[in-house]
Every structure is written in structure tokens, then in C-alpha cells.
Amino acid sequence: MTVTTDPAPPPPPPPSAGAADDGTLAAFGYRQELRRQMGRYASFAAGFSFISVLTTVFQFFAFGYSFGGPLFLWTWPAVLAGQLLVAACFAELAARYPISGAVYQWSTRLSGPAFGWFTGWIMVIGQVVVVAAAALALQVVLPAIWSGFQLAGGDPAPTTATGAANAALLALLLLVLTTVVNVVDNRVMSAINRVGVTAEIIGAVLIVVLLFTHVERGAGVTLRTGGQGGPVAALLVGSFTAAYVLIGFDSAGEMSEETHNPRRTAPRTILGALAVAGVLGGLLLLGGVLAAPSLTDGRLATEGLGYVLTSSLGSGVGRALLADVAVAVCVATLAIQTAGTRMLFSMARDGMLPLSARLFKVSPRTGMPFAPALVVGVLAAALTLLNLASPDAFLAIGTTCIAMLYLAYAGVTAPMLVRRLRGQWPTTDADGRDELGRPLFSLGRWGLPVNALAVAYGLFMTVNLSWPRAGVYDPAGGHWYFQWFTVLFVGATVAVGALCRRRAPAATPAGQPDRTDAAEAAAV
Template identity: 55%
Template sequence: MTSTATTPPPVPPPSSGGGDADDLSEFGYDQQLHRSLGKFASFAAGFSFVSILTTIFQLFGLGFGFGGPAFFWTWPIVYAGQFLVALCFAEIAARYPISGAIYQWSRRMGGEVIGWFGGWFMMIAQIVTASAAAIALQVVLPSVWSGFQVIGDDPTLTSTSGAANAVLLGSVLLVIVTTINCVGISWMSRINNIGVTCELVGVVAVVLALFTHAQRGPDVVFDTGIPGQQPGYIWAFIVSGLMAAYVMVGFGSAGELAEETRNPRRVAPKTIRLALTVSAIGGGLMLLGALMAAPTLDEQLATGGLPYVLDSVLGSFWGKVLLCDVAVAIFICTLAIQTACSRLMFSMARDGRLPFSKTLSHVNERTGTPIAPAILIGVLCIGILLVNVGNSAIFATLASVCIILIYLAYLSVTGPMLYRRFQGWPTDRAAVDAEGKKLFTMGRFGIVVNVLAVAYGTFMVTNLAWPRAEIFDPAGEMPILRWAGPICIAITVLVGIACFPRGKEHPKPVTSPIVDRVDTSR
């Protein structure tokens, strides 16, 4: 393997002459992607990746089933931990506004090996996550109209016909989002913006409906429920926190689209924090409203989850209207994940760090889009969907394990960043963005926040990967799945070692001194 760098690179100041394109050229890259995204589009990329309307709709029962109503408190706890990570991301996004954020950030902080594996983990995780998002259509569309159940009569995701139909619906969705990503970032941005607006309206509507039909007060969040009647509730509480951990990821997507965003040094740091915070507030209100409005707080709520509550509150017609909004959220979630993954793959290929890099790094001049990565990701996602036909338990396990890889990718940034802080990073205290405003920095709180972010990330990786039968093998039919976390991480690392570009010099190595070059004349 190539040796890792010993010092992070300089942070070039934005050029006063050529704007964002000249700013990018300071890192050694040409402006190939079309730079057309504004503030809302940047925010929408992160918000649609988190997609609280989709994920809480799917995972409410998971959290409630393990922790009872008091599982609500895992939501603000996970948000607090992820916000620490978001602050670190915001600070580094202001200094390295380059596509392939996790890969570019981790290699600049930790060197080529750490950077490559950070990008590798994130890329694999995003491909699996896009498949998991696409398959969620099966949970929604057949409930809206029976005609969406094309194969067989049983829409249940774990049934033979339901699994096959899920692959069909998911594949159609992936073909559509792949086509959009091939057409260009402008179309992707317009569609994503409309979808995010619909999702925000849907979230507000759900929250209002739940709170206006409340059957109990907000003190319900102190009720530990059935799990609280057993000894060792803290363990049940920790397990219930996986629900929030599954949801609040992907907020850094604004960094992935930095080369397509106007003034990314200023916009990306803001939208990274905003996407996570808006998701946390909206999701928290949805959880609280559901607990207050639920007809019962028993096994039926754990099994039926949020759909059960909304059906009792809204009735059949408005329930179907909301399901249509959830379908829109699933659509834009899949679109956002694939877009972020294609930019990550493009960024690594542009540096010659992937097989077939020349093809994967090609940008269509007319659309300003890397088409090959989008197509490859779409094909790989459909291939992963097929696993659900063979064994839905394995697919569900893969969807859970991919979140571990995301947290590992995050650690590949925050861990080396902490080391660099002890060396004096960041030193560009006077650096400014394209508007002449100071870059975002945590100042003297940086080390404290960074330490806590690393500690939180380490805890969550351990918690997510812990071999639990109730998470990875609830049916008790495949005990080996309990160890899916460590096994999949090991396999991902081994395949990564096989794909790692050994013996190839990086075209833009990270070997510059720690003292950043800062333009203080402006």
C-alpha cells in the first residue's frame, strides 16, 4: 500500500478572480460538473437523504418495541451525537469544498490509505442504503392501490410474492432515478426540491394531525412500557436507540455536491447542520405526536408502528393521501442517495483510485454529469434487491449493517481530524469564502467537540455491530446472522484490500505542510 501522508494539505483561499471554479483549481481539479445548486438545493440533498417521513414510517415500531414510549429520548441523544459530527463536517467542508466529501476529507486528514477506505466504506454503504430505500415502495404503494401488487396477491414484504413485487417496484424506481441522474444536476435538483417541499408539508401535516388527536399528554415519554417491567432496562433503551441511529445519517450530502454548489465554502457548512437539525426537530415531533395519539401503547403499536397510528387518526382516505406523500419521500430519498454515491465514485475515480477509473471519471460535457457511476450504482442496487427474493432476512441484515459502514466512514474523518487538531489544524483563521466572509470554525471548542464526536462514533459503531439475535436474526432461523456486523465489516475490508490501488502514486498526493496558505490581503 502507499504510505500515508504525515501532514494535511494547505487550504487554498478562494480566488478573487475566477470564483468557485478557480477556487476548485487551487486543489488541482478542473470545473467539470455544472455548478448550479443554491442554498435550498444543497439543504434538500441532505434532508432527502435522511428522509424522516420514510424512515420513521418504517422504523417507529423498532424503537418502541425495544424501549417502550421512553425510547423517545434516544432521538435527542442520537441527534446530539450526530450534531457533534456535523459540526466537524461543517468545519472541514468550508476548507475542502470538493465532490466525494468523505473520501476527500479523510485523505486530507489521515492520508491516502485512511482516505481510500473512508470512501470505500461510504460508497458500499450508500449502494446498500439506496436499495433499502427503493424496496420501501412495497410497504406503501400496494396499500394505496392494489394494482401496484403486480406479482401475486400477498403484499407482505417477507412473502414470496411480496418480495418479488418489491424487487419489481424497487427496480423501476432505480431506473427512474438513474435516468434523472444521467440527464443532469439541474433536473435532479428541481425534482429533489419539489420532493423535499412535499415531504416538509407532509411532516407538518402528520405532526398537526397527531397532536390534534392526542389521547394522552407529553409525559408519556417517561413511560418505559413493558420493557421497563423487566430488570436491565438500560440495555433495552440502548437497543431502541438503533432506530434513531438508522435514521440520522446522510446529512453530509451537501458536501458531496460541493463542486455543483455556488459558494460551497459558505453554503455547505450551513446546510449540513440545517439538514440534520430540521430532520431532528421534525422527526422528534412526529415521534412525540405518535406516542400521544396512539390508540394503545402495547404490542399492537410495536407491530403496526406509525401506519397503525395514522390509520386510526386519519382514516382510510387521508391515510392514503399521506401514503402517497411517503412514496414521494421514498423516491427523493433514493434519488439523493444515488446522487451522493455517484459523486463519491466519480471523485475517487478522478484520482485513479478505482477499477475502470477512466470510464467512471468521465463527465458528459452537455449534462455536466458523470453518467457511468450513476448507471453502475443503479445496476448494483438492483442486484442487491434480488437478495430479498432469496432471503428477506439477509436483505434486512444487509440494510442494518450498511449503517455501521456509514459510521465507520464518519470516524475516518473525525478520528484523523482530531489528530490534526493537536498539530494545530485549522490554521487558516483569516480565510474567507467567495463573499469575503470568514469560514466556519469552532475555534477553541474544536478539540472538545471533536473528542466527543469520536467517542460518540466509536460507541455507536460498537452498539450497531453488537451481535443481537433480536436485530439480526429475529426469527431465530440463521444464528450466524447475529454476527453479521463484524462479518460484513471484515468482508468489506478484505474486498477493499483487493481493490486498493497498490503501487500507484496518487496524482494529487497529500504531502503539504500543515501551515495553510491564507490570503489575508482581501
Template identity: 55%
Template sequence: MTSTPETAVAPPATASAGDLDADDLSEFGYEQQLHRSLGKFASFAAGFSFVSILTTIFQLFGLGFGFGGPAFFWTWPIVYAGQFLVALCFAEIAARYPISGAIYQWSRRLGGEVIGWFGGWFMMIAQIVTAAAAAIALQVVLPAVWTGFQIVGDDPTLTSTSGAANAVLLGSILLVIVTAINCVGVTWMSRVNSIGVICELVGVTAVILALFTHARRGPDVVFDTSVPGQQPGYIWAFIVSGLMAAYVMVGFGSAGELAEETRDPRRVAPRTIRMALTVSAVGGGLMLLGALMAAPTLGEELAIGGLPYVLDSVLGSFWGKVLLCDVAVAIFICTLAIQTACSRLMFSMARDGRLPFSAQLSHVNRRTGTPIAPSILIGVLCIGILLVNVGNSAIFATLASVCIILIYLAYLAVTGPMLYRRFQGWPHRGGVDAGGKKLFSLGRLGIVVNALAVLYGALMVINLAWPRAEVFDPAGEMPILRWAGPICIAVTVLVGIACFPRGKEHPKPVTFPAS
């Protein structure tokens, strides 16, 4: 393998932190092109805003409750526990490979070029679709704040003709704005994102306080297994309801995507990866519990209306609209964070010559220190995906759901090869950062944690891809949609095979055993 600074001797204390980070990066064969300006909070904000619990729980509460009833709450800590195992693995490898395009770089250095390329490919496709899905959520929020936001027609319902068209318009405007911010530079992106994260944290705190101070029942509601929907046995319903948490708790590894723009990434990224997931899990869990305790009813109204129905009954019209404005901010920064992470992944793969038009996609503007072409391309592709909602909202919703499967497959492309390398002695002891401090390590627990992370990821992929009509084709109009998961995976693999750079030697090949 190309040499790594994992066991390097600490450099002289007179060197600046920026020089140390640049020298550290050069050990992997890359020059410092991106501007390194992100601190600890900005790194945390990148992961937290990708998860964006205020956005996702606002959208998906009804999905979990509709299948599992109040006891679906327990799927939240279960999914968090599984994802935290993955986060621990990510934290360990982020300390050793602080390179942009985290999933791609990590998986190729542990599993080889083919696994690495497809890990990056899966993650890139998923992020593009996820960004489009986040942007379209503005239609659920803005027309409810002010009817003037319903520019096309007068029916704001996302599945109606006018609602679908207006959703594409609002989402496209949002994507143009976040693309412009990403083109200006990472400093402005981090400023906007950090302000947005502060607003979202304030909003989450306000929601939790409002729900708990208007509780109608005690916390024992989470043991109620009554099911609003029609499911053959509660265990099956409970498993399906877990999709809600699985959809939400992804993207916490974004701190690794921005490693080349983060100061002291070997220490900062591992910490913020774990923190972004844990803060999201605690805040989201309290929101779920508070909503169940404060809901006017635990019947079909809650399954249909979700969290907005609860908040409207608790806060009333005025404060409810104030909160909707905060949700709109959360949607904005969520879309920004996803596009930023995806652009760095695309840049990293193109820098290695692994994508079509790599020369253009890997170019970094010297003034802004930003890869502009990937940001513009991602924005255009996201708008193109949004247009699907005009023709068929059911297909768009299905695409948004199944793309999460690709994220979990990308995660497995890291944790699977990592487990295999552990049996070969990875990681070697004595790893230090550029300042000579020990790197984050799982130590003797590494194999156990890693094995459980792989098992969890495999089970989650099966659960997400399972052909359920009630999830992928609830209206019963397109039976083929229930197989959307396997079809999506097959199509992504086939297109990936067509795009794979066959016959091109990697400029920085990996050799094994990995260090």
C-alpha cells in the same frame, strides 16, 4: 500538501461568482467539470432528503418502540446531540475543502491516502446498500394505496414470496427512474429533489398536526418505561431502541458531496449540513412525540404496527392513503439523493485514479455536466442487491441494517484524523472563502467538540455492531446473522484491500501538516 485557498487573498470584486468558485476549485488541482447550479435550498434538500424522516420513521418507529417502549423517545435527542457534534466537524472541514466526494476527500487530506481511500470505500458501499433499502420501501406503501401496484401475486407482505418479488420489481422501476434523472443532469435532479422535499415538509407538518390534534394522552408519556418486548433490564432495552434513531440520522453531509455543483460552497455547505440535520431532528422528534400521544394503545399493537397503525386510526382510510402517497414521494427523493451522493463520491475517487475502471467512471458528459457511468453502475448494483430479498428477506434486512455501521466508520475516518491534526494546529487561523469572508470555525471549542464526536462515533459503531439475536435474527433461523455487523466490516475491508490501488501514486498527493 497541495496548496489550498484557505488563506488566500480575496480576488478582485469584478470576478463573477462562478469564476471565483472555479478558481477556488483549481487551487486543489481540479478543473470545473460538473455544472455549478445549486443554490442554498437545493443544497439543504440534498441532506434533508437523504435523512428522509417521513420515510425512515414510517418504517422504523416500531423498532424503537418495540425495544424501549414510550421512553425510547429520549434516544432521539441523544443521537441528534451526538450527530450534531459530527455535523459541526463536517461543517468546519466542508468550508475548507469544497470538493465532490466529501468523505473521501476530507479523510485523505487529514489522515492520508489509506485512511482516505477506506473512508470513501466504506461510504460508497453503505450508500449503495442504503439506496436499495430505500427503494424496497415502496412495497410497504404503494400496494396499500392501490392493490394494482401488487403486480406479482396477491400477498403484499414484504417477507412473502410474492411480496418480495413485487418489492424487487417496484424498487427496480424506481432505481431506473432516479438513474435516468441523474444522467440528465444535476439541474433536473435538484428540481425534482426540491419539489419532493417541499412535499415531504408539508407531509411532516400535516402528520404532526394530525397527531397532536388527536392526542389521547399527555407529553409525559415519554417517561413511561414499560417495555413491550422481553429485555433483561431497561437500560439494555433503551440502548437497543436507540438503533432506530441511529439508522435515521445519517446522510446529512450530502451537501458536501455536491460541493463542486454548489454556488459559494464554502459558505453554503457548512450551513446546510447543520440545517439538514437539525430540521430533520426537530420534525422527527415531534412526529415521535405525536405518535406516542395519539396511539390507540401502547401495547404490542403499536410495536408491530408502528407509525402506520397510529396514522390509520387518526386519519382514516382516505387521508391515510393521501399521506401514503406523500411517503412514496419521500421514498423517491430519498433514493434519488442517496444515488446522487454516491455517484459524486465514486466520481471523485475515480478522478484520482483510485478505483477500477477509473477512466470510465470519471468521465463527465459535457452537455449534462454529469458523471453518467457512476449513476448507471450504482443503479445496476442496487438492483442486484434488491434481488437478495427474493431469496431471503432476513438477509436483505440485515444487510440494510449493518450498512449503517459502515457510514459511522466513514464518519470516524474524518473525525478521528481531524482530532489528531487539531493537536498539530489545524485549522490555521485566518481562513477565508473566495470572496474574502471568514470560514466557519469551531475556534477554541474545536478540540472538545471533535473529541466528543469521535467518542460518540466509536460508541455508536459498537452499539450498531453488537451481536444481538433480537435485532439481526429475530426469527432464530440463522444464528450467524447476529454476527452480521463484524462479518460485514471484515468482508468490506477484505474486498477493499483487494481493490486498493497498490503501487499507483496518487496524482495529487497530500503532504502534512495539513493546512
């Protein structure tokens, strides 16, 4: 007699994307209020548009070259490598905590409410400063396209009084537009981001190709300093350009609550946005140095890549490409303001800020948090007015925002490293599943060395950026507060934050598990 048995039933299929998305926030104790309408490319665009290589390379190329000469190009791969270490840590966290206010949420769940609150506070203030700095970048490109954009008259160079005043005017107009878009509709904002990023990538590739077809010298020139000070000073200060450009990749995590399949999508778009921006930005810098008509006439150290485009490619082609850069500036300002808005929304939703009840409300008609967008826009506009006080304010604002974001990043990677050293962080890829039923993104056995190097790099760059160098922050002398601006601003941010936290309602982030079990519980 033959005995037959029924075959084992097949494993159940993974939940559909919609069902998985619906349950993502419920696991953390939050309701789905923001509209989940972003796909993978839109998530990539959120991170890439914050980085915005065209905006920041054009904005800070002249500064890096003025201090480091051609040698400053070598700081680019060094900073890119360091930021990839940080991004790899963030990718692991994005898979396990797909929540708006990413840096705040990650730090809180890795350490505790108090430490996480200050990390989030520093991050959101840093983002506000970045919004202001990005908006001020319009001055670098618009007057070079058409003199009529110099509304204040006089010399359009950002380092002059008239250029600084005009930069503030253009920035204020841009911030009005980006604030309106940030309260209109998620689909409108996402569409503008996607179109803008596509235009920026096409423009960046075109600029790189044209620059390399107009080279004037060989790559060996990158071994020369030619800037202010010796090689070490050139590299330390010249690294500011790369440090300013290669930030904001975490924005893909900020938009997790509006992204389909965020556990799977966000880790890959965080790394992808940084990698693409790193390659394009490095080629832009190299092409600019090799194609510049002269390395010694002083124009490259004051006018930057705009001078190279209009001089080497002709005024017509150069201005057309600068128009694409102007689009990138606008989209970058929008993306950075959006990231700051989501951070403010996330902290307010946890009752961690004064007036939290008003700040975390989401419009049922648009699906957008109105009050945080307005707050970020108004604060950024107020900061741009510092440019009216002195042209040196531009550099002070720019370096301050970089240092604050680096400090906030360390507020995530440091407690993550402590978790690893205590054996409280998963070391295998079997610690959870994404929306498609596949293992969560994991660094595995490489997690500890990558995390340790990310912390060391982040702390080193924070100190490097904040160091009160008179020759960098107060070259004309007589403005000691610009020399110490970053240190003073960070100190004031922490002090004001302490007062705000005391006035905020006593609350614990919704759905936050006990911190000793946070990593394990979130991965389920």
C-alpha cells in the same frame, strides 16, 4: 502651509461568486467538469433528502417501538446531539475542502492516501447499501395506499415472504427511474430534489399537526418501556431508528462542486438539513406514540406510523399523507444514489479505483458522470434481491448501511482530532475566507471538545449497531449469517477493497498538498 494627503484607498471588493467558483477547484488541482448550478436551497435539499425523515421514520418506527416501547423516543435527542457534533466537524471541513467525494477527500487530506482510500471505500459501499434500503422502503407505504401495489400477492407486511418479495420488485422499478434521472441532467435532478423536499417538509408538518390534534394519551407514556428487554436494551436497540434516520447530512458537501459559493453554503446547509430533520423527526415519533389508537395491540410494533395515520385520521386522509411519504421515498433514493455517484466519481478521478479512466468521465452534454450512476444503481439493485432470500434481510441491510456510514464518519473525525491534538488545525476564524470574503466557518476554541465527543460517540454507535444480537438480527433462529451480517459485510468490504486498491493505478489525489500542511493550504 497645510499639507494634505490622499485618503487610503478602499479595500478591494471580494471576488464575484462566478470568479470565486471558477477558482475553487483549481486550488486543489482539479478542473471544473460538473456543472455548478445549485443554490443554497438546492444544497440544503441534497442533505435533507438523503436524511428524508418521512422515508426513514415510517420505515423504522415499528422496529424501534417493538424493542423499546415508548421509551425509545428518548434515544432520538441523544442521537441527534451526537450527530450534530459530527456535523459541526463536517461543516468546518466543507468550508476548507469543497470537493465532491467529501468524506473520502476529507479523510485523505487529514490523514493520508491509504487511510483516506479505505474511508472512501467503506463510505461508497455503505451508500450503495443505503440506496438499496431506501428503495425497499416503498413496501412500507405503497401497499397501504392501494392493494394493487402488492404485485407479488399475499401479505404485504415487509416481514413476510410475500411482502419481502414485493419490496424487491418495487425497489427494482424505483432504481431504474433514479438511475435514469442521475444521468439525464443536473438541473433535472436538482429540480426533482427541491420539489420533493418541499413536498416532504410540508407533508411532515401537516402530519405532525394532525397527529397532535388526535392525541389519545399524555407525554408521560414515553417513560414506559413495553418492548423487549429492560430499559438499557430498549435504549440501545431502540436507538437504531434515530441512527438510521439522522445520516446523510454530509451530502451537501458531496455536491460542493455543483454548488455556488460552496465554502459558505455547504457548512450551513449541512447543519441546517440535520437540524430541521431532527426537529421534524422527533415530533413525528412523539405524535405517533401519542395518537396511536392502542399501544398494546401489537400493530404499532408491526405496522408503525402507517397504522396510526390510517386508523386515527381516517383511510382517506391517511392514504393521501402516505402518498406524500411515497414521494419522499423516491426522492430520498435519488439523493442517496447521487451522493454515492459523486463519491465514486471523486475516487476514480484520483485514479484510486480499477477502471478509473471510465468511471470519472463526465458527459459534456449533460454534465453528469454516467458510469458511476450506473454502477451504484446496478449494485443497489443486486442488494435488493437479498430481500427475496429472507424477510430478515431487510433489517440486515438497513443496519449494515448505518454501521458503515458511522464507521466512515469516524474515519474523518478521528484523524481530524489527531490534527487538533498535534496543533495542526486552525483554532481561530482568521484561517481563511469564503467566496464572499468572510471568515470560514470555524468552531474556534470549541473545536477540540466537540471533535473528541464526536469521535467517542461515532465509535460507540458503530459498535452498538454492529453487535451481533440474535434477538435483533435472527429472531426466528437458524440464520446465523444474518446475526453476523454487519460484521461479515464490513469485513468483506475491507478485504475486497484491499484487492481493488492493489489493482488500481498507483496515484496520489490530484492537488493534494503534503498532509502536514493540508489544513493550512486548503484554507488559503
